[in-house]
Amino acid sequence: MATTLVVRHLSFSHPGAAEPLFDDVDCSLPAGWTALLGDNGCGKTTLARIVCGLLTPTRGSVSPAPSTFVSAYCEQECTREPANLEEFRDDWSAPSVALRDTLGIGDDWPYRFATLSGGERKRLQVACALFANPDVLVLDEPTNHVDTATREAIAHAMRACNSIGVLVSHDVELIDATCAQCIMFERRHVRGRNRTVLERYAGGYTKAQQTRALRRxxxxxxxxxxxxxxxxxxxxxxxxxxxxxxxxxxxxxxxxxxxxxxxxxxxxxxxxxxxxxxxxxxxxxxxxxxxxxxxxxxxxxxxAKRYDGAIAVDIEPSARREPAHVDAGVLRFDGGAPAGSGDAVSELVVDGWHWHTQAIPDAQTDGADAVIRVPRLSVGPRDHIGIDGANGTGKSTVVRALLTSLDTELPALVINQIPSEDEQTRLLTQLQGLSNAERPRVLSAYAQLNADPDRLMAGEPLSPGQAQKLALCLGLLRKPQLIVLDEPTNHLDLHSKQALARFLHTYLGALVVVSHDRWFLDEACGCAV
CATH class of the missing domain: 1.10.287 (Helix Hairpins)
Known part of the structure; x- marks a missing residue:
């Protein structure tokens, strides 16, 4: 296996697309970690999958050819069990145990993947990818869903990996902690048209951005x-x-x-x-x-031009004094009714708009019966609530309880952290079925979230970040008086996160946001209008 992968004159076009996703691009991927950066839908995941041999390029080559080495691709979503989950579960060698300890993998997790939280699934998914010890390893958004402690653990495990590593991520701290170079997908205006180019920058994200600013x-x-x-x-x-x-x-x-x-x-x-x-x-x-x-x-x-306008939504806050509420008590993580007060493994601490879930020291309860203790919770018609906390401490459980309390007649928009597998098809079908008056409103809002409406209308496949943006823009047509977003910054590029935070800050209705990005919660919920 060579110590460097070389990409030459690579082009890729989706079937039926009006223009290539990228065309005639070159880059080198040496041993160690390289970050692929760029806006949602620019082609980062596509390039990563080509490098692994999971996609065939329209033109160009990868040298050495993917068929000549062992590769592993850790996908963005964590809805499916990793292919080598059983192998990892049954292996108790020193490297396997070290991975479990580094990432905090519970012994029972491989047996109950479906009941794990998004952050716990992601940790197990990353552990399985690193356990495979491939020649080329792609981690696609490995810190989606995870808390700060887990991000640091993932970075530690990545630094111990000796593969040619490709990191697709918008996580600035992770990139700075692990990557020796960044390859940025940039849209450039060249002779009257926009095209995607790849630019290499030495160092992590912070150094790359400084160099990029000097070049610009x-x-x-x-x-x-x-x-x-x-x-x-x-x-x-x-x-x-x-x-x-x-x-x-x-x-x-x-x-x-x-x-x-x-x-x-x-x-x-x-x-x-x-x-x-x-x-x-x-x-x-x-x-x-x-x-x-x-x-x-x-x-x-x-x-190329970016859209930096504002999303206009004509809504009135709910006339209800309390659109959502939860009585004081305990909530089961699995959604079932608690048999009694129970021994809680975590608790929710309320500090104004900031709600924080935290583990209770020395609490021990079987995963199936875990509960979180909560005070009485109330969401007013204009309240903006931000929820954070460590993985597995019950954030999604609190959100689920709030949603259960909603009046069925209240117009609400709920976007979950883990989309269903048919979500993309449903969203595109809904877009195509809009009236001539509604469609421009959706496309305008979509553009303000740093996305390309022309590519959307061309029918190109959506990246997870693009799907998340489209779900929000379509949902705004219903003029929701309550918006609930569970980990909305997963999959979004930095410009998109900033645009979304600006919109949520000015949103006049009730808002509940779960996120590990404290700056995002501060912007969207702190001192809301």
Whole structure:
């Protein structure tokens, strides 16, 4: 197995797509971890799957060929059991035990994958991927659903891996902690059209962003200088045109020479003819210089336009004093009715808009009977509630209890952290069925979340992040008075997270958000309008 994978002239097009997802791109993936970065739907996962041999490119090659090495791909979603789950479950060798200890894998977890929380499933999924010890390992959003402690554990396990590692992630801290280089998918405006290019930057995310900012500043300076040169030549050409027009005016309406003074008349004609030739030659030269300057301006690639507007939603908060509430007591993690008060393994601490779940020290209860202790919970018609806490401490259980209390007539939008397998098909079908008045509203909101509506309407497959954005935009048509989002930042690129946080901050209805990103909760829920 070579120590570096080389991608040459790679192109990929979805069947029936109007344009390639990416075209003629090159990159090198050395031993160690490389981060693939870019907006949702730009092709990061597609490239990663091509590298693993799970997809065939439209054109180009990966060297050495994927058929010549062992690869493993840890997918974004954690709805399906890992293929090698049983092998990992039955292996108690030193490396396997070390992985269990590092990632905090419970001995019973491999036996009850379906009952695990999203964060617990993700930990087990990552453990199985690392346990396979492949030549090439792709981790696609490995810190989705997980808390801070688990993120640090995953980073520790990744640093111990000796494979050629490809990390698809928007997790800045994880990238900084593990990656030696970043490859960014960037949309560039080149000669009147947008295309995807790959740019390599040394170091983790923070260093890569600093280098990228310097490069963009250099390009901006180059563009400004080229535009200034183009403008100066255009002005010089215009002055030359004015001089030629003035000379023509003088010739046809101007100076009087005695008609009998043939020598003077001939001299004047000869001088005018030479002046006309010189002016025309100078004008043509300026035209050539102007065309060259215009080509120079067009050859400078700039970032494609981003949408930074606001999502407009015309809603009125609920007239109900308390759209959602939960009585004080205990809630079973599996959704069943508690047999009694029970011994809680965790508790919910309420501090204004911030609700925090935390484990109770030394509490021990079988996973099937685990409960969380909660005070009385109330969500007002304009309240913005942010919920965080460690994996497995009952955040989703609290959300489920709140949803159970809703009046069926209350217009609500609920987006779960783990989508159903047919979600993409359902969303696209719903989009196609919209009226001519509704569809532009959805596409406009979708664009404001840093997504490309043209590709959406072209029918290209949706990435998980794109599907999450579309679900929100379609749901807003119902003018919800309550929005509940469970881990909405999973799968979203940084620009999309910022756009979503801005929208939620200005949303006038009730909001409940579960997230491990405290900055996101602060922006969406803290000091809400």
């Amino acid at each position: 500043a250099e390009v901006a300076d180059q563009l400004e200088a080229a535009q200034h040169a183009q403008q100066s030549i255009a002005q010089a050409q215009e002055r030359r045109r004015a001089m030629m027009d003035a000379a023509t005016a003088r010739k046809h309406g101007g100076w009087k020479i005695d008609r009998l003074d043939h020598d003077a008349r001939n001299t004047h004609k000869w001088n005018e003819k030479q002046a006309d030739k010189a002016s025309a030659a100078a004008y043509r030269a300026l035209g050539s210089r102007l065309a060259a300057a215009q080509r120079a301006v067009e050859s400078i690639t700039t970032d």
